[in-house]
Amino acid sequence: MNLSERDLVNYCKQNNAAAQRQLYQEHIQGILKLCLRYLDNKTDIEDIAQHTFEKAFNKISTFQIKGEGSLRAWLHRIAINECLMHIRKNKTFQLSFTDEEAWLEDKMDHSENDPEPVPAFELRQVLDCIRQLPDGYRTVLNLYVFDEMKHEEIAQTLGISLNTSKSQLSRARKLLKQLLNSTL
Incomplete structure (x- = not known):
């Protein structure tokens, strides 16, 4: 059938x-x-x-x-x-930063202006590195990147603040970049 x-x-x-x-x-x-x-x-x-x-x-x-x-x-x-x-x-989503730290991190993050080129990676490498991220980082990254949710939606869905969502994403990106660079 x-x-x-x-x-x-x-x-x-x-x-x-x-x-x-x-x-x-x-x-x-x-x-x-x-x-x-x-x-x-x-x-x-x-x-x-x-x-x-x-x-x-x-x-x-x-x-x-x-x-x-x-x-x-x-x-x-x-x-x-x-x-x-x-x-x-199961409370596996761990928040590791206060709202003040999230706000400060968001204000200090200049990664969007980073002139450093990003090397090409195999999809498998990227997915493996994403799986290595802490639960909170991985969840926010997945919702933002793959599910195309806005920070407001992520915050509401996970019951976290807007700034925490932004901070978790920023930190996830930084850690993901480090993990990917270490696989080269």
Whole structure:
């Protein structure tokens, strides 16, 4: 059974097991990779991926197709929310700076004007280095870079201040640059 996205969603809304299996098989690898950006425990990653599909199948009746790829985006949003709930529930997001330190760091950061060229890296190297970042840094970096959230959204989602979000991103970038340079 190889259905279009629209047909796949419609059959899933009817609780068709073959359609649910196809949806799962088509998207499980992407969901696992997405969860890997936020979590580093294999069991947690697998659990969150399963919760993502459970939630998707339970809520599929509310899903509206908005064009090709909207199903993938919807599944990814569910997975991101599941990862963030897991992080909050398990308190793995550690804030390491006060708001004053975050403000000072933000004011002192001149990395945007850094004339130093950035060397090209393999995607695998970058992802491996991102995984080495502390949980808080990695989470903010993922939300900002990959999920294209603004600092206001990140702060609200994680329950942190705007300045802390900015500081965590700045420090994540600096540490990521150091990690990447050490891999050369």
